[in-house]
Amino acid sequence: MKTLSSAISCALAVLRVPVLLCLPAILGAPLAAPAMHAAAATTWYVLPDSTGDAPTIQAAIDSATAGDSILVAAGHYFVILDAVFKDDIVLVSESGPAATILDALPAMNPQSRQVLRISFSDNFTVEGFTMQNAKPVLIPNNEGGGIRITASRAFVRNNVIRANQIMRGGAIAFDLNCSGCAGSIVEGNTFEDNLGGHTAGIYSVNGDGPITIRDNVFTGQTSQYTVYFSGTTLDLENNTFDGNSSSVACVSISSASTASGNVIVSDIADGIVTDGATLTNNTVAGCVTGIRVTNGSASNNIAYENETGIVCENSTLQCNDAFGSATADYDTTLCAGLTSSNIALDPLFCGAQAGDFSLASESPCAPAQAGACGLIGARPVSCTATGVAAGRSESATWSRVKSLFR
Numbered sequence: 204m205k206t207l208s209s210a211i212s213c214a215l216a217v218l219r220v221p222v223l224l225c226l227p228a229i230l231g232a233p234l235a236a237p238a239m240h241a242a243a244a245t246t247w248y249v250l251p252d253s254t255g256d257a258p259t260i261q262a263a264i265d266s267a268t269a270g271d272s273i274l275v276a277a278g279h280y281f282v283i284l285d286a287v288f289k290d291d292i293v294l295v296s297e298s299g300p301a302a303t304i305l306d307a308l309p310a311m312n313p314q315s316r317q318v319l320r321i322s323f324s325d326n327f328t329v330e331g332f333t334m335q336n337a338k339p340v341l342i343p344n345n346e347g348g349g350i351r352i353t354a355s356r357a358f359v360r361n362n363v364i365r366a367n368q369i370m371r372g373g374a375i376a377f378d379l380n381c382s383g384c385a386g387s388i389v390e391g392n393t394f395e396d397n398l399g400g401h402t403a404g405i406y407s408v409n410g411d412g413p414i415t416i417r418d419n420v421f422t423g424q425t426s427q428y429t430v431y432f433s434g435t436t437l438d439l440e441n442n443t444f445d446g447n448s449s450s451v452a453c454v455s456i457s458s459a460s461t462a463s464g465n466v467i468v469s470d471i472a473d474g475i476v477t478d479g480a481t482l483t484n485n486t487v488a489g490c491v492t493g494i495r496v497t498n499g500s501a502s503n504n505i506a507y508e509n510e511t512g513i514v515c516e517n518s519t520l521q522c523n524d525a526f527g528s529a530t531a532d533y534d535t536t537l538c539a540g541l542t543s544s545n546i547a548l549d550p551l552f553c554g555a556q557a558g559d560f561s562l563a564s565e566s567p568c569a570p571a572q573a574g575a576c577g578l579i580g581a582r583p584v585s586c587t588a589t590g591v592a593a594g595r596s597e598s599a600t601w602s603r604v605k606s607l608f609r
Contacts, residue, residue: 244270251278260284260294260305267292275332277302283316289324296331300363300393307348307367308336317345318367322353325383330360337367345369346406347376348397354383358390365395372406373397373426377435381410384435388415399426403447412436413460422446429470433457437480440464441581445558452476453490464581466560474509486560486581493525505550505560505568505580506532515541522576524550524568544576553586561585 247263248255255276257263261284263273269291277298282305286292296303307318318334321327329350337348345351348367350359352375364374374397377384389405397403403426405416414432417440421429424447430439437460444453444467452473456462463483467474467490474487475494482501487493493506497516504523506512512525512532519540525532525547532547551566553559561582562569568579 244272246272246274249273249275251276251280264289264292264294275303279304279306281306281308282318283307284319285322286320286324286327287322289321289327291326292324293328293330295328299331300333300361303331304333304335306336307334307338317347317351317369318349320347320351320353321355321357323383324355324357326356326358328358328360329362330358331362333363333365335364335366337369339369346371346378348372348399349374351376351378352381352384352387353378354381356383356386358388359392360388361391363393363395365393365397368398370400371402371431373399373403373424375405376402377405377407377410377414379408379410381407381435383411384414385411386413388417389419390415390417392419394419394421394424396423396425399424399428402426402428402431403449404429405431407432407435407437409434412458413438415440417441419443420445424449427451428453428455430454430456432460436460437462442466443468445469449473452495456480466581468558468560474506484578484581488555488560493528494523496520503576503579507550507552507555512547515539520545522573522579524548524579526550550580551588559585563588 247257247267249257249260249263257266260275260280260282264286267273272293275296305318307316316337318337319329334349339345348369349364367373374394394404403424404421413436415438419442421444427450429444429447429449436458437456439462441464446469447453449470449472453467453470454475457478460480462480462485465485467487469489473492473495474490477499478497480499482496482504484503486505488507490509492511492514493509494501494504495514496518500519501523502521506525508527510529511534512528513523514534515538517539520538521542522544526549535541546567548567550568551563553561553563562584563586564584565588569584570577573579
């Protein structure tokens with residue numbers, strides 16, 4: 204009866220439904236829904252002579268839809284790029300940053316110059332480019348030279364970002380009060396010779412976090428700060444800062460963030476200054492104050508040959524090594540919690556003068572000697588003291604050590 208009823212119902216609807224759809228009910232088979240096929244993702248190939256799938260990188264961005272990739276051939280492209288409301292897009296070079304240059308220098312815009320602006324987008328990836336020469340035109344207080352990220356979750360990987368000049372975030376800025384930026388990752392990039400009136404490297408204020416910055420190299424930034432985060436939570440992991448000129452601090456973090464595994468060498472100001480952050484396993488050498496921690500904690504860090512080693516205010520210190528400071532290894536007058544696990548001994552680096560801050564096996568910071576503290580500092584054991592050049596562990600002023608990295 205059920206099959207007959209279905210057949211009658213189908214027959215009554217024959218004026219509105221194609222007859223072929225009634226056949227399964229007449230034959231007693233279940234009615235299957237029409238198959239739905241997702242549109243295949245597209246790869247847009249861009250060539251410098253405009254003969255690719257899209258004539259320009261911007262045209263490819265404009266045409267791309269969710270899931271698409273934009274593959275850019277080697278070449279020197281003069282651009283200002285806008286990615287607005289572009290979710291799940293990958294913008295990637297075919298041949299890497301040395302061969303694929305995005306250059307903002309000749310481009311004219313009455314408001315600003317950024318190489319790339321990512322706005323109101325989610326899961327937007329940019330990878331494998333050199334991005335350079337962004338400068339302000341009429342508004343000197345712009346944010347983000349190489350890349351400005353506004354209300355977006357972005358992934359910035361394996362690029363060279365150099366010679367950009369913007370007030371806040373010469374290289375990258377997460378735009379003021381960057382809602383929607385949580386989960387963004389900046390990793391594997393090289394930052395060279397960027398200039399900022401306030402911040403030359405990466406900047407964020409009062410945005411959604413956490414934002415992860417890891418495995419990057421910063422050299423030659425000139426500004427008040429190289430990395431500045433205030434009110435945005437940050438995970439700063441395994442980065443190298445070498446030879447930057449930060450007039451206030453190389454890294455400034457004012458939020459409940461984490462910084463671990465970073466090496467900061469030879470800055471003209473303080474190394475890491477934090478208010479509220481947790482610092483673990485960092486190595487800071489040749490700065491004014493190596494580490495200044497307020498309302499947070501510092502553990503398993505090395506401060507080596509700075510003017511002042513570690514300054515603690517309303518924070519806890521444990522398992523740190525501050526050594527060879529010109530003024531004082533520790534300033535703990537205002538420290539909230541200080542344990543006997545902190546030491547002031549030569550960390551026995553494998554080759555600090557050559558930029559190798561890994562540890563000799565005999566180091567007091569090596570797990571074998573540090574006991575319950577485990578590893579102290581950013582780098583593991585990779586040599587023996589007998590294999591290190593003579594003079595490696597000699598005492599020196601912080602200014603002398605800085606000069607070794609110029």
